[in-house]
Amino acid sequence: MSDPILTLRVAEVTPETDDAVSVSFDAGKAGRLDYRPGQFLTLRVPAQEGWVARCYSLSSAPGDPRPTVTVKRVPGGIASNWICDRLRPGDTVEALLPAGRFTPAPDHRDLLLLAAGSGITPAMSILRARAREGGSALLVYANRDERSVIFAAELRRLVEEHPDRIQVVHWLETLHGLPDAARLAALVRPWAAGADAALLCGPAPFMAAAAAALTALGLDRARVLTEEYRSLASDPFAVLSAAPGPEPADEAGAGTGTGTGTVTVELDGERKTFPWPARTTLLDLLRAQDLDAPFSCREGSCSACACRVVDGEVKLLRNTVLEEEDLAEGYTLACQAVPLTDHVEVVYD
Ligand SMILES: Cc1cc2nc3c(=O)[nH]c(=O)nc-3n(C[C@H](O)[C@H](O)[C@H](O)COP(=O)(O)OP(=O)(O)OC[C@H]3O[C@@H](n4cnc5c(N)ncnc54)[C@H](O)[C@@H]3O)c2cc1C
Ligand code: FES
Numbered sequence: 001m002s003d004p005i006l007t008l009r010v011a012e013v014t015p016e017t018d019d020a021v022s023v024s025f026d027a028g029k030a031g032r033l034d035y036r037p038g039q040f041l042t043l044r045v046p047a048q049e050g051w052v053a054r055c056y057s058l059s060s061a062p063g064d065p066r067p068t069v070t071v072k073r074v075p076g077g078i079a080s081n082w083i084c085d086r087l088r089p090g091d092t093v094e095a096l097l098p099a100g101r102f103t104p105a106p107d108h109r110d111l112l113l114l115a116a117g118s119g120i121t122p123a124m125s126i127l128r129a130r131a132r133e134g135g136s137a138l139l140v141y142a143n144r145d146e147r148s149v150i151f152a153a154e155l156r157r158l159v160e161e162h163p164d165r166i167q168v169v170h171w172l173e174t175l176h177g178l179p180d181a182a183r184l185a186a187l188v189r190p191w192a193a194g195a196d197a198a199l200l201c202g203p204a205p206f207m208a209a210a211a212a213a214l215t216a217l218g219l220d221r222a223r224v225l226t227e228e229y230r231s232l233a234s235d236p237f238a239v240l241s242a243a244p245g246p247e248p249a250d251e252a253g254a255g256t257g258t259g260t261g262t263v264t265v266e267l268d269g270e271r272k273t274f275p276w277p278a279r280t281t282l283l284d285l286l287r288a289q290d291l292d293a294p295f296s297c298r299e300g301s302c303s304a305c306a307c308r309v310v311d312g313e314v315k316l317l318r319n320t321v322l323e324e325e326d327l328a329e330g331y332t333l334a335c336q337a338v339p340l341t342d343h344v345e346v347v348y349d
Contacts, residue, residue: 008041123201184213
């Protein structure tokens with residue numbers, strides 16, 4: 001099993017606004033970091049009592065010289081303030097491998113991106129990739145005022161270089177008021193019909209308004225991807241450092257199956273079959289089998305562990321990230337899945 005914890009060396013810390021910085025890394029021993037536009041890293045950050053783990057979306061795009069995350073200070077927040085105030089070139093940070101499903105599919109050519117505040121980070125990665133690879137995008141980017149716009153110059157440059165393919169509309173609360181569903185719908189209506197996918201990232205009220213706008217425009221939910229920012233309550237690094245072994249799922253939430261069935265897993269091009277005890281989550285089982293199954297939060301809230309059930313059924317103990325449409329397509333969360341049928345077959349895409 002390859003080491004799931006990377007040690008990244010900070011190459012550069014660049015102030016973006018008064019309260020946001022970009023941190024670029026040398027991937028160190030890991031060499032080149034493989035990721036898709038819109039994915040995130042989970043970083044381990046020192047806290048008063050031990051450590052905390054936090055997810056940060058990559059703002060760079062694959063092919064950029066250095067993987068980069070962009071972090072906005074949250075008042076009173078542990079990790080964001082440490083990163084903004086303390087991280088310096090030459091420091092090292094532990095990280096989990098890039099993860100997440102907030103990334104356009106290969107057949108998503110024309111995109112609608114709705115971002116607010118630090119929600120620009122994955123949108124920036126996607127726009128940078130788009131500029132290089134082709135396809136079009138409209139970004140609607142909401143901020144309090146002009147001073148809080150992250151990547152203002154870079155966005156201007158992308159539009160100037162690709163005026164036929166990339167458009168950016170800034171929404172400033174000081175000028176336009178808070179973004180609401182009706183006005184967002186009016187703004188994006190000409191784009192929404194032709195968009196292959198819409199990607200939403202920002203604070204909860206903005207996400208709610210943007211989702212309502214897309215629903216009002218009749219956009220198929222299957223074409224809408226969302227990334228919700230929240231802090232992790234658990235520490236996946238501590239779990240990884242502990243000796244691997246299956247941990248029983250909470251009795252109250254465990255699947256109805258009794259005893260042990262089997263699961264066939266396709267991961268990294270290999271197919272393997274194991275016994276799957278009814279009260280063990282899939283992720284715990286795979287880790288116990290030394291398989292390099294991805295994960296981050298282990299709380300059912302980030303989708304880093306997402307995989308697809310192609311046969312049989314599972315039950316999710318907790319899920320705050322997959323939508324009805326994802327579940328209907330067979331997607332599940334390995335960190336929360338317990339078996340409901342005697343045999344289950346799972347594929348990591
Ligand atoms: C997939 C994903 C991608 C993300 N990408 C980015 C990104 O690109 N850029 C970015 O800036 N952020 C991103 N985030 C958010 C990031 O992970 C953190 O949640 C954010 O930086 C805040 O973390 P913190 O440690 O600074 O704040 P925390 O310490 O988690 O605190 C958050 C807030 O809660 C308050 N708080 C904390 N503890 C308590 C308590 N006990 N009682 C009451 N209030 C409390 C704090 O005062 C603060 O206001 C992402 C999150 C996810 C899940
Ligand atoms: S690891 Fe985050 S949802 Fe499973």
